[in-house]
Amino acid sequence: MSDTPTIVVGRAYQRRATLELAGETLTWRAQRGDLELVAENIVTTIRDVRDVRWIVRRWSTAGIVLAGLSVLWMFSESPAFGACVLAIATAVIAMRLTRPRRWLVVDLDGHRLALRVSSDAAGGARDLASRIEQMRLTEPGAKPLPLP
Numbered sequence: 001m002s003d004t005p006t007i008v009v010g011r012a013y014q015r016r017a018t019l020e021l022a023g024e025t026l027t028w029r030a031q032r033g034d035l036e037l038v039a040e041n042i043v044t045t046i047r048d049v050r051d052v053r054w055i056v057r058r059w060s061t062a063g064i065v066l067a068g069l070s071v072l073w074m075f076s077e078s079p080a081f082g083a084c085v086l087a088i089a090t091a092v093i094a095m096r097l098t099r100p101r102r103w104l105v106v107d108l109d110g111h112r113l114a115l116r117v118s119s120d121a122a123g124g125a126r127d128l129a130s131r132i133e134q135m136r137l138t139e140p141g142a143k144p145l146p147l148p
Contacts, residue, residue, distance in 0.1 A: 006124060013032040016031075019106070024047070026046060026106070048109060054102075054103075054126050055101075060092050066088065067089035070088075106132070
């Protein structure tokens with residue numbers, strides 16, 4: 001493990017946010033609020049992390065539902081309109097396959113930090129999630145969390 005800090009930049013609350021891991025210290029910086037911005041600065045250690053997840057959503061539920069409805073429409077109502085809607089659904093599904101949604105979620109005792117990661121920062125976020133998980137599993141005295 002290197003001691004160089006790992007910083008992931010993304011979006012939280014529709015604004016720029018960062019998550020930094022330096023040694024065992026995890027730092028979250030974001031701003032929330034609509035009219036009055038409130039700075040959210042959380043500094044904690046790896047020991048306080050309950051769970052870390054790297055989520056990649058490649059499928060569009062709306063596109064799949066739209067495709068199913070378009071097939072039904074083609075056979076029951078208008079084949080031309082159903083084919084047009086199927087083409088739109090195919091485009092939506094293809095767009096989501098090529099541009100998936102990526103999230104890095106860190107669960108702490110009192111907070112859930114969800115960072116929407118852009119495609120250029122995806123590698124760093126994936127590395128950060130695996131690094132946090134490795135540090136949690138290899139820390140001395142690590143024990144599984146009790147069941148609720």
